[in-house]
Amino acid sequence: MDFTDEQLERYSRHLVLKEVGGAGQVALLNARVLVIGAGGLGAPLLMYLAAAGVGTIGIIDDDHVELSNLQRQIIHRTQDIGVRKTASAAKRINNLNSDVKLELHPTRLTPENAEDLIGSxxxxxDGCDNFETRHLVNDACVKLGKTLVSAALGPYEGQIATFKPHANSDYPCxxxxxxxxxGEDEQRTCADTGILGAVAGVVGSLQALEILKEILGIGESLAGKIMLFDALAMTSRIIGLPKDISCRTCGSGEGTP
Structure with missing residues (x-):
């Protein structure tokens, strides 16, 4: 692939990295990443993927921008209140990098559409805010052999993990x-607990970094591990995630439904 003069300047800080270079930037431009949720995690994640030149980005979100979102969802602006989050995010991305092709899905992920939306x-x-969708996404990714980079937020903490059991039989999903x-009584969102806005920025950026590493094949993957970030202590740690051989999704299927 021959880069245009504009691309040579835009991606110059990538091109001088020996781990990225021209071949890596081509890989980024050819990559297809689906982002589920254009909220607290999705906002910084989408901006960094677009800035890096990820060639095709899909966005799934059926929500509209609200004033309370703007404390942490930095891809949206005050004038976007009432606009679909997919449209608001697309406007910001288009202003950032015209190399990026967007595939917008202003809908909710369901068992009926999950495989069709994820498959390409x-x-x-995964930057969604409920466990039902996280399990739905995981099960579709395992079935289709797709790499899943999942993140979640708490008031002052976050976690990131990569799941790709298709790449290694020892990796968990x-x-x-x-x-x-x-149960519903155990599920709490940021509307219930609150969240320090910048925490979403840190964790969403780490999620973007992990995705870029997966595309480029550099560094050490978080597959088989989980990274835990504590904003109040300003610490992070990585712990191992064992595979459940009886997992009903990626194992023997003997686990309890």
Whole structure:
């Protein structure tokens, strides 16, 4: 692939990295990443993927921008209140990098459409805010052999993990980590607990970094591990995630439904 003069300047800081270079930038431009959720995690994630030159980005979100979103969802602006989040995010991305092709899905992910929406992408980035959707995404990714980079937020903390059991039989899937969907009384969102806005920026940026590493094949993957970030202590740690051999999604299927 021959870069245009504009691309040579835009991606110059990538091109001088020996781990990226021209071949890596081509890989980024050819990559297809689906982002589920254009909220607290999706906002910084989408901006960094677009800035890096990820060639095709899909966005799934059926929500509209609200004033309370703007404290952390930095891809949206005050004038976007009432606009679909997919449209608001697309406007900001188009202003950032015209190299990026967008595939917008202003809908909710369901068992009926999950495989069709996920199937055409290389890497899936889960930034949703409920366990039911996380399990749905995981199960579709395992079935289709897609790499899933998942992140979640708390008031002052976050977590990131990569799930790709198709790449190594010892790697777990998300359901190995959390087999069951918690009951409604156990599920709490940022509307219930609150969140320090910049925490979403840190964790969403780390999720973007992990996705870029997966596309480029550089560094050490978080597959088989989970990274835990504590903003108040300003610490992070990585712990191993074992595979559940009886997992009903990626194992023997003997786990409890």
């Amino acid at each position: 992408f290389d890497i899936i980035a 998300y359901r190995c980590f959390l087999p069951h969907t918690p």
